[in-house]
Amino acid sequence: MASGQDIRADKNRLWASIMEMGRIGATPAGGVGRIALTALDKQARDLFVSWCKNAGCSVRIDAMGNIFARRQGSDPGVAPVMTGSHLDTQPLGGKFDGIYGVLAGLEAVRAMNDAGVDTRAPIDVVVWTDEEGVRFPGMLASGVFSGVYAVEDALARTDSDGISMGEALEAIGYAGEQAPHAHRPSAFFEAHIEQGPILEAEGRTVGVVMGAQGQRCFHVTVTGEEGHAGTLPMDVRRDALLGAARMVDAVNAIAFEHEPHPVITVGSLNVRPNSPNTIPGQTQFSIDSRHPDNGVLETVEKHMREACAAIADKSKLEIHFERVSQRTSVSFDSGCINSIREAAARLSVSHRDMYSGAGHDACNLALVAPTGMIFVPCERGISHNEMENAKAEDLADGCSVLIQVLMERAG
Ligand code: GLV
Ligand code: MN
Ligand code: MN
Numbered sequence: 099m100a101s102g103q104d105i106r107a108d109k110n111r112l113w114a115s116i117m118e119m120g121r122i123g124a125t126p127a128g129g130v131g132r133i134a135l136t137a138l139d140k141q142a143r144d145l146f147v148s149w150c151k152n153a154g155c156s157v158r159i160d161a162m163g164n165i166f167a168r169r170q171g172s173d174p175g176v177a178p179v180m181t182g183s184h185l186d187t188q189p190l191g192g193k194f195d196g197i198y199g200v201l202a203g204l205e206a207v208r209a210m211n212d213a214g215v216d217t218r219a220p221i222d223v224v225v226w227t228d229e230e231g232v233r234f235p236g237m238l239a240s241g242v243f244s245g246v247y248a249v250e251d252a253l254a255r256t257d258s259d260g261i262s263m264g265e266a267l268e269a270i271g272y273a274g275e276q277a278p279h280a281h282r283p284s285a286f287f288e289a290h291i292e293q294g295p296i297l298e299a300e301g302r303t304v305g306v307v308m309g310a311q312g313q314r315c316f317h318v319t320v321t322g323e324e325g326h327a328g329t330l331p332m333d334v335r336r337d338a339l340l341g342a343a344r345m346v347d348a349v350n351a352i353a354f355e356h357e358p359h360p361v362i363t364v365g366s367l368n369v370r371p372n373s374p375n376t377i378p379g380q381t382q383f384s385i386d387s388r389h390p391d392n393g394v395l396e397t398v399e400k401h402m403r404e405a406c407a408a409i410a411d412k413s414k415l416e417i418h419f420e421r422v423s424q425r426t427s428v429s430f431d432s433g434c435i436n437s438i439r440e441a442a443a444r445l446s447v448s449h450r451d452m453y454s455g456a457g458h459d460a461c462n463l464a465l466v467a468p469t470g471m472i473f474v475p476c477e478r479g480i481s482h483n484e485m486e487n488a489k490a491e492d493l494a495d496g497c498s499v500l501i502q503v504l505m506e507r508a509g
Contacts, residue, residue, distance in 0.1 A: 107495075143165060166180075171221070176509075183288050192480075194487075206504055304495065306470075319381075338381040360388060363385070402419075445502065
């Protein structure tokens with residue numbers, strides 16, 4: 099039997115799995131569009147499940163469609179050590195965001211199998227449903243697992259076509275039976291690409307993640323009145339898109355009132371009826387605001403609400419400004435952080451401590467279990483982009499660090 103330190107990720111096998119998964123929903127420009135709970139998401143899940151079964155894992159699905167693939171331990175009564183991430187992507191996303199963390203978990207299982215290693219605790223490789231929140235915002239599935247949301251509330255959320263999350267899960271055959279909390283882990287580790295430029299710029303291989311900034315998401319509906327583009331004089335119009343455009347500019351300016359700046363993004367806009375010669379009667383847009391300081395997030399929300407209400411008032415529009423999710427900033431567990439740091443040092447993998455600008459399922463898991471994250475570099479820090487890329491060597495080194503910490507925790 100190999101000793102823990104000898105077990106390394108198989109670089110080529112990990113890369114081949116990521117590339118094969120990337121064919122499901124592949125876009126012509128080399129990225130992936132695989133939105134949660136679509137037929138493509140089902141294909142990706144089915145492939146993952148078949149790989150896990152071939153690696154000897156048993157597979158369970160919970161009520162939120164989270165998939166738990168278990169490599170059994172010698173003491174099945176002990177809580178599992180968990181690792182994983184997500185298989186869904188942005189509409190024009192990449193092959194690595196989330197997918198790396200899931201397949202690094204699978205690679206860890208495969209490498210332990212090859213080495214004939216037994217652990218005392220089971221190891222669960224998890225796919226969290228809909229991390230990206232394109233369709234159902236708020237990292238609901240890991241949120242339910244961690245007690246942030248009630249399962250009934252999350253399943254009742256609807257997408258822009260009025261389809262509920264519960265119906266969408268049924269439609270792809272991933273509405274599981276198991277209660278969402280049946281599987282409390284003794285620790286959770288998530289491997290992920292950095293999605294920023296720091297590791298690459300410094301020539302380091304692993305980021306030991308200390309924590310992640312907080313986030314609040316909003317859905318704003320602006321209502322005016324539809325009218326004929328050729329006949330209605332400019333001064334009597336109640337143009338919902340024009341009002342929304344002024345609001346987009348105002349919320350952007352609010353980011354610059356604070357130092358360091360929060361990041362505020364309006365990334366989605368729906369115009370009704372979306373016709374070139376009808377004055378828009380209704381417009382909906384999203385706001386995503388993030389900062390490490392929860393007090394700043396609170397102030398930013400207040401200022402955005404005030405600014406948008408003032409614009410609506412001046413433009414004779416109605417406004418509904420709804421917060422759809424919030425996550426406070428999190429600090430990861432010092433024990434998990436130390437384990438990752440020490441594992442990287444043992445394997446002579448260059449590393450540094452860092453914070454995450456992005457949200458991750460690990461932020462939810464940190465509420466219920468000791469949690470840590472392992473970042474690896476990605477090309478030019480580009481993510482949420484079809485051009486997202488990473489090096490096979492870095493992905494394998496991050497996975498080897500993951501194998502070390504999983505084995506340490508699983509005993
Ligand atoms: C996840 O992709 C996020 O928005 O941080
Ligand atoms: Mn991700
Ligand atoms: Mn993402």
